[in-house]
Amino acid sequence: MQAVVIESPGDISVGELPDPAPGPGEIVVAVRACGICGTDIHIADGDLASAKYPLVPGHEFAGEVVAMGDPAPDVRGLAPEPDGQRLRLGDLVAVDPTLFCGRCRPCRLGHENLCERWGAIGVTVGGGCAELVAVPSWNAHRLPDGFDMSLGALIEPLSCAVHGYDLIKTKLGDRFIIYGAGTMGLMLLLLAERAGAVSVTVIEPNEARRKKAAELGATEALESTEHLGAGQRFDVVMDATGVIAAIEDGLRRVRPSGTFLQFGVASNAATAKVSPFKIYNEEINVIGSMAVLKSYDRACDLTTEVDLRLHSLVSGQYPLRDYSEVLKRARHGDGYKLQVVP
Numbered sequence: 001m002q003a004v005v006i007e008s009p010g011d012i013s014v015g016e017l018p019d020p021a022p023g024p025g026e027i028v029v030a031v032r033a034c035g036i037c038g039t040d041i042h043i044a045d046g047d048l049a050s051a052k053y054p055l056v057p058g059h060e061f062a063g064e065v066v067a068m069g070d071p072a073p074d075v076r077g078l079a080p081e082p083d084g085q086r087l088r089l090g091d092l093v094a095v096d097p098t099l100f101c102g103r104c105r106p107c108r109l110g111h112e113n114l115c116e117r118w119g120a121i122g123v124t125v126g127g128g129c130a131e132l133v134a135v136p137s138w139n140a141h142r143l144p145d146g147f148d149m150s151l152g153a154l155i156e157p158l159s160c161a162v163h164g165y166d167l168i169k170t171k172l173g174d175r176f177i178i179y180g181a182g183t184m185g186l187m188l189l190l191l192a193e194r195a196g197a198v199s200v201t202v203i204e205p206n207e208a209r210r211k212k213a214a215e216l217g218a219t220e221a222l223e224s225t226e227h228l229g230a231g232q233r234f235d236v237v238m239d240a241t242g243v244i245a246a247i248e249d250g251l252r253r254v255r256p257s258g259t260f261l262q263f264g265v266a267s268n269a270a271t272a273k274v275s276p277f278k279i280y281n282e283e284i285n286v287i288g289s290m291a292v293l294k295s296y297d298r299a300c301d302l303t304t305e306v307d308l309r310l311h312s313l314v315s316g317q318y319p320l321r322d323y324s325e326v327l328k329r330a331r332h333g334d335g336y337k338l339q340v341v342p
Contacts, residue, residue, distance in 0.1 A: 002337045002342065003130035004323045007054045009046025017056070020126075020134035025072025027065050027087060028213035029095060031342045032149035033317065034128035035060035036330045037157060037183070038242075038265055039149060043123065044327060047267060052124045058340075059097035059120055061128025062152025064145065065089055069137075075332035093140040093149055094155040096126070096296040098171050102112065113163075113293040120291070129323060131342040140301050150314045151303055153339055158310070159299035160264075161187040164238070165195050168259045172196040174235040174332070179250055180264060181209040181221065183313055183337045189216055190308050201234070203246070216309060225249055234258065240271035242266040248273055256282040265290050317341045 003017045022028050040057050042048040065087055087093065099119035107115050121127045121135055139297040143152050161184065176197045177184050181204035192200045199219040204210045210221040222228065233255040239247050242264035251274055254260050266272075279286060302308060315335025318326050320342045330338050 001131040002320055003056045003126075004058070004320060004340075005054055006057055007046055009044065009053075010325050012044060012327070014323055017130070020132055022067050022069030022134050023115050025137055026069040026134050027092060027093075027140060028067035028132055028134050029061075029063040029128075029140065030066045030132055031058075031061050031063040031128045031130060032092075033062055033153040033339045033341055034058040034101075034154045035157065036326055036338045036340065038330075039123070041327065041331050042265070048123070049268065050118065050120075050123060055123075056126035056130050056133070057122050058128030058130070058133075059122030060153050060156040061122075061133070061206075062092065062094040062149050062155070063128075063133075065091045065093060065140070066132070072137075087137055087140060087142060092143040092145065092149070092152065094143055094152045094296075095121065095133075096139045096141065096159070096292060096301060097123070097127070097156060098138075098139070098292050098296075099124070111293065113291045129320065129340055129342070131320070141296060141302070142285070144304055147304065148311075150317065150339060151310055154310050154313065154337065155296065155299045155303050157183060157196065157337070158187055158303060158308075159292045159296040160184070160289070161191055162295040162299050162302070163291070163293050164188065164261055165191055166265050166293070166295060167287050167289050168236060168261055168285070169195070170236060170259075171193040173198045175237065176200040176205065176232040176236045177250070177253060178238045178240060179203045179243075179246040180220075180240035181206070181213040182240065182333065184263065185238075186213060186313060187215055187310075188238055188240055189213060189218055190310075193217065197236070201228070204225060209333075209336075212312070212336070216312070225253070227314045228253075239264045242270075244270055244272050251275075251286070254282075254284050256284075258282075259285040261287050261289060313337045314339060 099117035104116040202213040
């Protein structure tokens with residue numbers, strides 16, 4: 001099969017690898033679409049400590065079940081799945097990339113995304129930038145027959161946004177501000193009204209992205225916070241950039257008893273200045289959101305049953321051989337979600 005291989009940071013190629021065979025409890029998915037995101041850039045640059053090289057990247061993907069391994073033994077004593085819920089050859093699926101041990105303390109407390117032995121398809125094991133990928137069958141979520149695979153590949157990033165909303169206590173009538181109008185910032189915007197927002201301000205220096213935010217329902221889309229009143233503050237502040245200047249500005253704009261959500265991924269060496277007294281004195285909630293946690297099923301439902309206008313976030317699909325060029329485009333903020341189609 002054809003696959004992208006990152007041998008080591010900066011060393012990327014597209015070539016032939018052996019076709020995967022499914023082990024017990026696994027399926028093989030023929031990938032129909034795989035999204036590129038900021039995590040892939042961090043992996044390519046060697047800026048993600050959890051990445052394991054050499055690696056086939058790609059953690060946002062959907063495709064068709066083309067092979068199935070033997071059922072895995074169930075050590076938990078659960079009844080087998082009903083026939084109507086079992087995957088079958090030819091099913092279309094989206095794949096939750098999360099891998100966790102289920103035994104460490106975070107897992108036992110229900111925080112599998114913080115597993116002490118955390119892994120992810122496309123980060124620590126081979127992913128979806130390939131014609132074929134073997135995955136645990138329980139990570140695959142069936143999609144309707146004939147479903148648009150470009151949307152299927154958006155379910156993983158949407159599930160991250162859903163998890164972010166799970167972590168914050170929003171109220172009907174809250175006023176939001178979102179820093180960044182890339183794919184994730186726009187997904188947070190698309191969910192804001194459903195979470196109760198009466199208004200959503202988006203801060204984005206890129207003019208085309210500001211226009212997109214306005215098209216998708218932002219109350220106002222501004223180039224910078226210089227266009228806001230000096231004392232203007234918000235109930236919910238979300239950073240979807242990972243940029244330190246945006247984070248520091250956002251922390252200053254949270255209303256008393258409001259919430260700041262750190263959603264964007266900053267460098268693990270980055271630091272930001274905060275006012276501990278302000279956090280204490282105004283009871284500010286500062287919350288981090290990492291990846292996916294019990295949100296993938298709901299993201300599937302939102303994608304397959306609700307028109308969130310996610311189509312408008314797919315800026316282009318490209319053959320696998322163009323992966324390096326697509327990564328460059330993503331790095332430069334060209335468009336929104338770019339996908340490869342093996």
